[in-house]
Every structure is written in C-alpha cells, then in structure tokens.
Amino acid sequence: MGIRNWYEAKVMPRLITCACSQGQVMKRRAAVVPLARGDVFELGCGGGINHAFYDPGAITSYAGIDPHAVLLDSAREAAQAMGWVADLRQGRGEAIPFIDSSFDCVVCTFTLCSVDDPAQVMRELRRILRPGGQALFLEHGRAPDDGVRGWQERIEPVWKRLAGGCHLTRPIAGAWQGAGFAVETLGQGYTPKAPRFAGWMEWGIARKSA
Numbered sequence: 784m785g786i787r788n789w790y791e792a793k794v795m796p797r798l799i800t801c802a803c804s805q806g807q808v809m810k811r812r813a814a815v816v817p818l819a820r821g822d823v824f825e826l827g828c829g830g831g832i833n834h835a836f837y838d839p840g841a842i843t844s845y846a847g848i849d850p851h852a853v854l855l856d857s858a859r860e861a862a863q864a865m866g867w868v869a870d871l872r873q874g875r876g877e878a879i880p881f882i883d884s885s886f887d888c889v890v891c892t893f894t895l896c897s898v899d900d901p902a903q904v905m906r907e908l909r910r911i912l913r914p915g916g917q918a919l920f921l922e923h924g925r926a927p928d929d930g931v932r933g934w935q936e937r938i939e940p941v942w943k944r945l946a947g948g949c950h951l952t953r954p955i956a957g958a959w960q961g962a963g964f965a966v967e968t969l970g971q972g973y974t975p976k977a978p979r980f981a982g983w984m985e986w987g988i989a990r991k992s993a
C-alpha cells in the first residue's frame with residue numbers, strides 16, 4: 784500500500800470522524816437531523832455519526848451512500864448496533880443508485896464540500912426526492928467576510944489534499960437556491976472554538992416544489 788492509499792484508508796477516516804464529532808458540530812447536527820421524516824436518504828453517510836440523531840418514530844425507511852469503504856463500514860456497524868434495517872450502498876452523489884422520486888427527505892451534512900461536482904449532485908438529489916420533498920443541510924463553506932475568505936482561498940489547495948477532497952470556499956444555501964430549491968435557513972455563523980477558515984456553517988431546509 785503506497786503512502787497516499789495508506790493515508791486515505793487509515794488516517795483520513797479517523798481525522799474526518801474526529802473533526803466531525805466535535806461538541807459544537809454535534810450540537811448543530813442535533814438541530815437538523817431530527818427533522819428528517821418519512822423515507823430518508825443520507826448523502827455521504829460515511830462514519831454513521833448522524834444515526835444517533837434521527838427520530839426513529841418519524842422515519843419509515845433509511846438509505847444512504849458513501850464512496851469510502853472504510854467510512855461506509857463504520858456507518859453499517861453503527862446502524863447494526865442500533866438495530867436498524869438500513870440500505871447502505873457504496874456510491875457517489877453524482878450518480879445516486881436509486882430510482883426517481885424514491886424519498887421524502889434527503890439529509891446532507893458536511894458532504895457537499897467534498898463531492899466532485901456539486902451541481903450534478905444536486906440534480907441527482909432533486910431526481911430522487913418526491914415532489915414536495917425536502918433536503919436538510921448542514922455544511923461548512925464560503926465565509927461572508929473578505930478576510931476569512933482570503934484565507935480560505937489560500938489554504939484550500941493544501942487542505943483539499945489532506946482532508947479527502949474537502950473544499951473551503953463552496954457556497955452553501957446559495958448553491959441549493961441555484962439548483963432550484965426553495966431554501967429556509969435555520970441558522971448560520973462561525974463555529975465557536977473552530978478556526979474561522981473552516982468554521983463558517985449554514986444549516987437549513989431546501990424544498991423541492993410540489
């Protein structure tokens with residue numbers, strides 16, 4: 784195994800799981816994930832950190848995809864430990880392996896920063912959502928302040944290579960709006976105790992028209 788493969792298989796999943804489980808981040812998950820209803824699809828479910836936040840009484844089925852085999856295994860273990868019947872598949876958001884109008888709700892947390900083609904992923908999310916369905920999002924991304932954004936632009940090329948393709952400068956709510964969703968922002972702001980270049984977060988609901 785070369786150094787790059789070793790880093791991506793062994794080190795990066797731990798770094799991601801650790802960064803994505805910080806207290807402030809978990810607090811924000813708790814504001815978003817329990818809103819999931821009906822047949823739910825989670826994009827980039829790797830690690831399974833969100834599982835504990837779903838309201839089991841509100842969900843009729845749960846499916847998810849992730850391209851990363853190690854993270855997907857953790858998600859499967861977490862689902863099994865909770866006694867869930869979960870349809871977890873290896874796949875990418877650019878070509879979601881489910882038929883049109885399969886889901887009432889999409890959950891997308893800290894994943895659009897990492898996909899290769901956000902516009903294509905959003906087209907796919909629209910396709911698998913039923914009319915009137917909703918996407919719950921919680922992402923870090925492009926900061927509103929020029930100074931912070933300048934740092935994000937400078938750091939991003941190195942950051943991407945270390946953090947599994949994670950981008951720092953992607954727009955969040957604006958990207959959902961650009962993809963034709965009606966967005967209700969539930970919150971936004973810098974995450975306390977996080978470096979500002981990686982700490983700007985936006986969370987909310989993106990609705991597909993009925």
Ligand SMILES: C[S@@+](CC[C@H](N)C(=O)[O-])C[C@H]1O[C@@H](n2cnc3c(N)ncnc32)[C@H](O)[C@@H]1O
Pocket residue numbers: 799803826827828829830831832833848849850851854874875876877891892893894897898899947
């Ligand atoms: C920072 S982690 C977040 C994991 C999880 N969503 C969470 O909230 O803890 C980014 C995730 O996106 C996944 N990912 C990367 N590229 C992807 C793609 N093209 N389609 C779907 N998921 C992708 C990664 O494998 C990883 O699990």
